[in-house]
Amino acid sequence: MSELASASSLSEGNDTGKSGKPVAPGVCQAAGSLDGHRCDASGRRLTTNQGVPVSDNQHSLKAGLRGPALLKDFVLREKLTHFDHERIPERIVHARGSAAHGYFESYADHSALTAAALLSEKGKRTPVFVRFSTVAGERGSKDTARDARGFAVKFYTEEGNWDLVGNNIPVFFIQDAMKFPDLVHAVKAEPHHGMPQAASAHDTFWDFVTLMPETAHMLMWVMSDHGIPRSYRMMKGFAVHTFRFINREGKASLVKFHWTPKQGTHSLVWDEAVKISGADPDYHRRDLWEAIEAGEYPEWELGVQVFSEEQAEQFSFDVLDATKLIPEELVPVTPLGRMVLNRNPDNFFAETEQVAFCTAHIVPGIDFTNDPLLAGRIHSYVDTQLSRLGGPNFHEIPINAPVAPVHNNQRDGMHRQAVHRGRVAYEPNSLAGGCPFQAGGAGFVSFPEQVAADELRGKPEKFAEHYNQARMFYASQAPHEQKHIADAFGFELSKLTVPAIRHRAVALLRNVDETLAQKVADHLGMRELPEPLPLASKQGYQPEVQRSEHLSLLAHPGEVGIRTRKVAIMCAAGTDAAEVQAIAQPLMDKGAVVRLVGPHVGLIQAKGGELDLDASFANSPGPLFDALVIAPGSEAVKSLSDDGQALEFVKEQFRHCKPLLVIGEAREVLQAAGIPLDNPDKGLLLVSKADDKALRQFVSALEAHRHPERETDPPRV
Incomplete structure (x- = not known):
C-alpha cells in the first residue's frame, strides 16, 4: 500500500489565500494567515501548553501509518486531556440523554467466533443499561435537533463490563482523534456569544467541515432523515469502529457491530421536528419512557459484519478509517442476539446521569484495532470520567459497578466506597497468600498483532479518498x-x-x-x-x-405493526361517539396509542353520549401524532371547520405526509383546510363509515408511517 507524504496530507481541505494559491488550513504562511492577521513566529505558531511548537496538528503519532497510536504522543494526550476537562460536571458531548435497563439474549453459541462470555450459549441473558443521547446540545437543549444520536450499551457480563459505545450513524466526521476537540469546538455554540444551542447551522461548524473534506460522508448522513429520528426506539445503532473478535483458540476476526430496531427505522421531517421542539422538547425522552411504562418494550437485534485482514486489504477503502462503512453487499450482517429494554431507571441522576461509558471497557474475546480515532477514545472516555464523576472510583457508583467480583490492589482516591481489609495492596506478595493472582490465559489477552514500523505522523493513502x-x-x-x-x-x-x-x-x-x-x-x-x-x-x-x-x-419498516404509534381522533361537540368507538378500540387492540383531541380537554356532549377528551389542539398540536382520524357529526364538522387551530392541526398532518382517515361528512374539514380531495394518495383515506375495510386500510397506511408521494415543491398546503 502506498503512503501519503506529509506534504500531501496537508493538502486536504485546502482553501485559497490572498495570493490565489492553495493554502492549507492551520499552516503558517509567510505573507499572512487566512484571517488577515500577520502570522509571526513569536505569537501565532501553534504550540502545546508548554509553548512547544507543534509540527502536525492533524495526525496522532503512530507506529506506521496503519499502526497503533503511541502513548508517548504528548501532543495528542495534552490536547485530549485539556479538552476532556473543559467543563464540569455536564458531559462535554452527549449531555442530553435518556436511558433504560434491559437484557441481551444470545441467539446461539457463538464461541467459534468469540470467547466473549455473553455470546457463549443459546438463550443466555446478560443485563444491560443503554443510554441514548444527542451529541452537540447541552442538558437543557431539545430532543429533536438535527444531530447524530449516541447509542451506548453497557453489558454486565460475568467477566466484567463491556461498553459498546456508538451512534445511530455508522461513520464519523473525522479519521483521527487529534481532530476531535476541534470538531466539537466547531459544532458547539460559538464561544463569543454562546449561540446557537444544539444546532449545526452556524459559521464555525461549516468553516471547519468544509476545510476537512473527510467529513463529507458523515455530513450526508446528518443532513439526511437519519439526523432527525422519529424515536430513539426507531433508529439503528453502530459501534462505528472496526473491532476484533477472538475465540478460545486465539483465532481473530475483524468485526463491525450493528443494532437494528424491531420497531423499524423512521424519521421526522424538518418542519415537524422544529414544531415538536416547541410543543415538547422532551419528545424522545418521553417516548422511550412511556413505551416502557406501557409494557411496549423496545427491541433491537445485534449483528456483526465478520471479515478477515486479507479481505480488508482488498477493499477500496481502509477499514481503520472511521469515515467509511463496509457495504452489506460486500459483507452481510450476521445476527448474534437481541436486546430488550424493559425497565426505566429509578432515579435519573443516579443512573442516567452518573453512568460512565468507556470504549476502553472490553472483555475477553473482544479487542481493539489500530483505528486512530478509536485510539483517542480509549484514552479520552476514561479521562473524562475523572473530572465529571470526581475521581478514579467512578466504577463504584452502583450503575457502573460490574456484577463480576473485583479484586485488585488499587486503593483510596476520591469517593472511594469499598472498605479493603488487611495490609497487602501489592503483588507479588506472600502475606496474603499471593492473592489476587494473575488470571494468565483465563484473563484478557490482547491479540498479538505484529508491530514494526517507524514513528511518524500521517495516514495511509486510502484515508485520503473522501x-x-x-x-x-x-x-x-x-x-x-x-x-x-x-x-x-x-x-x-x-x-x-x-x-x-x-x-x-x-x-x-x-x-x-x-x-x-x-x-x-x-x-x-x-x-x-x-x-x-x-x-x-x-x-x-x-x-x-x-x-x-x-x-x-x-x-427497515419494522416487525411490530402499529404498536406505540400515536393516533389523534379529532372531536368536538356533536361528534358521533359510536364512530369514535368503532375506530378507537380496534386501533388500541393493535397496540396504537389513541387520544381524543379537541378544542379543550374534558367532557363534551357528543352524538349518542359523552366523550372525555384527553388532549387539546393547544397542548398537543398535530406534529406530536403519527396519524389523524376525523370523526363525523354535522355539528362537530361545522365547529371544527371554523376553528383555526383545528384546521392547522389537519394541515400539519397532511403537510408532514402522515395518514389521515376522514369519515363521512368530516371531509368538509379537509376542504376548509384547503386540502385537495381530487387525487387522494394511499395515506389519505376518505370513507363513509368506520368499518373493517376502513380500519384495514388505515392500519396499512399507518404501518408505512409516512406517505412521501404527497410531497410537492412548494407544498400544496
Whole structure:
C-alpha cells in the first residue's frame, strides 16, 4: 500500500489565500494567515501548553501509518486531556440523554467466533443499561435537533463490563482523534456569544467541515432523515469502529457491530421536528419512557459484519478509517442476539446521569484495532470520567459497578466506597497468600498483532479518498430522501453569515453529486457553481458498491405493526361517539396509542353520549401524532371547520405526509383546510363509515408511517 507524504496530507481541505494559491488550513504562511492577521513566529505558531511548537496538528503519532497510536504522543494526550476537562460536571458531548435497563439474549453459541462470555450459549441473558443521547446540545437543549444520536450499551457480563459505545450513524466526521476537540469546538455554540444551542447551522461548524473534506460522508448522513429520528426506539445503532473478535483458540476476526430496531427505522421531517421542539422538547425522552411504562418494550437485534485482514486489504477503502462503512453487499450482517429494554431507571441522576461509558471497557474475546480515532477514545472516555464523576472510583457508583467480583490492589482516591481489609495492596506478595493472582490465559489477552514500523505522523493513502461513500449514500436514498438532504443543506447554509463558507460547502458537494450541488446552490441563490474542491488523492479508487439498498430508512419498516404509534381522533361537540368507538378500540387492540383531541380537554356532549377528551389542539398540536382520524357529526364538522387551530392541526398532518382517515361528512374539514380531495394518495383515506375495510386500510397506511408521494415543491398546503 502506498503512503501519503506529509506534504500531501496537508493538502486536504485546502482553501485559497490572498495570493490565489492553495493554502492549507492551520499552516503558517509567510505573507499572512487566512484571517488577515500577520502570522509571526513569536505569537501565532501553534504550540502545546508548554509553548512547544507543534509540527502536525492533524495526525496522532503512530507506529506506521496503519499502526497503533503511541502513548508517548504528548501532543495528542495534552490536547485530549485539556479538552476532556473543559467543563464540569455536564458531559462535554452527549449531555442530553435518556436511558433504560434491559437484557441481551444470545441467539446461539457463538464461541467459534468469540470467547466473549455473553455470546457463549443459546438463550443466555446478560443485563444491560443503554443510554441514548444527542451529541452537540447541552442538558437543557431539545430532543429533536438535527444531530447524530449516541447509542451506548453497557453489558454486565460475568467477566466484567463491556461498553459498546456508538451512534445511530455508522461513520464519523473525522479519521483521527487529534481532530476531535476541534470538531466539537466547531459544532458547539460559538464561544463569543454562546449561540446557537444544539444546532449545526452556524459559521464555525461549516468553516471547519468544509476545510476537512473527510467529513463529507458523515455530513450526508446528518443532513439526511437519519439526523432527525422519529424515536430513539426507531433508529439503528453502530459501534462505528472496526473491532476484533477472538475465540478460545486465539483465532481473530475483524468485526463491525450493528443494532437494528424491531420497531423499524423512521424519521421526522424538518418542519415537524422544529414544531415538536416547541410543543415538547422532551419528545424522545418521553417516548422511550412511556413505551416502557406501557409494557411496549423496545427491541433491537445485534449483528456483526465478520471479515478477515486479507479481505480488508482488498477493499477500496481502509477499514481503520472511521469515515467509511463496509457495504452489506460486500459483507452481510450476521445476527448474534437481541436486546430488550424493559425497565426505566429509578432515579435519573443516579443512573442516567452518573453512568460512565468507556470504549476502553472490553472483555475477553473482544479487542481493539489500530483505528486512530478509536485510539483517542480509549484514552479520552476514561479521562473524562475523572473530572465529571470526581475521581478514579467512578466504577463504584452502583450503575457502573460490574456484577463480576473485583479484586485488585488499587486503593483510596476520591469517593472511594469499598472498605479493603488487611495490609497487602501489592503483588507479588506472600502475606496474603499471593492473592489476587494473575488470571494468565483465563484473563484478557490482547491479540498479538505484529508491530514494526517507524514513528511518524500521517495516514495511509486510502484515508485520503473522501467522496466515494458519500456519493454511494446519496445514490442509495429514495427521491424524497434526496430532496430532504438538499433541503437540509440549503437551510443550514442559508443561516451562515460568511458567503465564502457557503461557496466552499457547495464546492465540496460537487465532489459528491452535481445535481445535489445545484439544488443546494439554487436554495442559496447562487448564479454559478464554484469549482469543486481539489481532491486530496489522485489514486481514483473504484468503489465496489455504487448503491446500497440498506442505507435508506425505507429498507427497515419494522416487525411490530402499529404498536406505540400515536393516533389523534379529532372531536368536538356533536361528534358521533359510536364512530369514535368503532375506530378507537380496534386501533388500541393493535397496540396504537389513541387520544381524543379537541378544542379543550374534558367532557363534551357528543352524538349518542359523552366523550372525555384527553388532549387539546393547544397542548398537543398535530406534529406530536403519527396519524389523524376525523370523526363525523354535522355539528362537530361545522365547529371544527371554523376553528383555526383545528384546521392547522389537519394541515400539519397532511403537510408532514402522515395518514389521515376522514369519515363521512368530516371531509368538509379537509376542504376548509384547503386540502385537495381530487387525487387522494394511499395515506389519505376518505370513507363513509368506520368499518373493517376502513380500519384495514388505515392500519396499512399507518404501518408505512409516512406517505412521501404527497410531497410537492412548494407544498400544496
